[in-house]
Amino acid sequence: MVKIKKRFVAGxxxxxxxxxxxxxxxxxxxxxxxxxxxxxxxEQQPEAEVASKASGDVIGVxxx
Numbered sequence: 001m002v003k004i005k006k007r008f009v010a011g012x013x014x015x016x017x018x019x020x021x022x023x024x025x026x027x028x029x030x031x032x033x034x035x036x037x038x039x040x041x042x043e044q045q046p047e048a049e050v051a052s053k054a055s056g057d058v059i060g061v062x063x064x
Contacts, residue, residue: 006025008023014038022036022037024037028044031044
């Protein structure tokens, strides 16, 4: 069993429920994923798309 490392994103707001500091970021099958711990909202973005949009210290870029 592989344990997935999940990190909270400080200051992030859920696009669905607008809860502050409720977003976790993790990789699932090499796909960067965000999930809201309050309402369960999930969004995924393939690694190639993240790399093309990210610059500097950005972990990932997600549409709202």
